[in-house]
Amino acid sequence: MSLSEKLPLIYQKLLEFYGKQNWWPGEGIEIAIGAVLTQQTSWNNVEIALNNLRKANCLSIKCLQSIELSKLEELIRPSGYYRLKAIRLRNLINLLAEKPKPTREELLSVKGIGFETADSILNYLFEKPFFVVDAYTFRIFKRLGIYNKEKFDYNELQKLVSQNIPEDVELYKEFHALLVKHAKETCSKKSPKCNECPLNDICEKLVVY
Numbered sequence: 716m717s718l719s720e721k722l723p724l725i726y727q728k729l730l731e732f733y734g735k736q737n738w739w740p741g742e743g744i745e746i747a748i749g750a751v752l753t754q755q756t757s758w759n760n761v762e763i764a765l766n767n768l769r770k771a772n773c774l775s776i777k778c779l780q781s782i783e784l785s786k787l788e789e790l791i792r793p794s795g796y797y798r799l800k801a802i803r804l805r806n807l808i809n810l811l812a813e814k815p816k817p818t819r820e821e822l823l824s825v826k827g828i829g830f831e832t833a834d835s836i837l838n839y840l841f842e843k844p845f846f847v848v849d850a851y852t853f854r855i856f857k858r859l860g861i862y863n864k865e866k867f868d869y870n871e872l873q874k875l876v877s878q879n880i881p882e883d884v885e886l887y888k889e890f891h892a893l894l895v896k897h898a899k900e901t902c903s904k905k906s907p908k909c910n911e912c913p914l915n916d917i918c919e920k921l922v923v924y
C-alpha cells in the first residue's frame with residue numbers, strides 16, 4: 716500500500732475509533748497564547764494559566780503588551796517555565812500586534828517559537844495548511860513502519876505527511892488532534908495497547924521509546 720493510501724486510511728481508522736476531536740481548545744488569540752504555554756507541559760496546566768489570564772481580563776493583545784512582566788509571570792505560573800514563557804509570550808504578542816497575519820518565517824523569527832508552535836498557530840488560528848507534527852507523531856509513525864529515521868526531523872516528517880494527504884486545513888487540524896489522542900490513550904510510550912488499537916492490522920509494531 717502506498718503512503719498516499721495508507722495515511723488517509725490511518726486518519727479514517729482513528730476518526731472512526733475516537734470520533735472528531737474539534738481542536739484547538741479555545742479561539743482567537745487564546746490559540747496563540749495556548750501554543751506558547753503548552754510547551755513542555757500538559758494541557759491541564761495550560762488551562763489553569765489561561766483561566767488566570769481570563770479572570771484578569773488579559774486574553775487580549777492590548778493587555779498582554781501592557782501588563783507588567785512580573786504580573787504576567789504570576790498569571791501563567793501554573794504552565795511552568797513561567798519566566799521564559801512570559802518573555803516568549805510578550806515577544807509573540809508584539810509580533811502579532813505589528814503583523815496580524817504573520818508568515819511562518821516571521822513567527823519563527825520570534826525567540827522561543829519553534830516549528831511546532833509556529834505551525835500550531837498557523838494551522839489552528841490562521842487556518843493555513845501547515846500540518847503540525849510532534850514527538851507523538853514521530854513515535855506512532857515509527858511504530859507503524861512509515862517513518863524509519865532514527866531521529867525526529869520536524870520538517871522532514873511534516874513533508875512526508877503533507878505530501879501524502881490532501882491539502883485541507885480541517886483535515887490537518889483533525890488528523891494532528893487524533894494522533895495526539897492516539898498517542899496518549901492507546902499507543903503510549905511505555906505500554907502500547909496493540910490489542911485494542913484500531914491500527915493493529917496495518918502496524919509493524921516496531922519498538923520505539
Ligand code: SF4
Pocket residue numbers: 855858859901902903907908909910912913914915918919920921
Ligand atoms: S498497533 Fe500498537 S504500536 Fe501500532 S499504532 Fe497501535 S498501539 Fe501503536
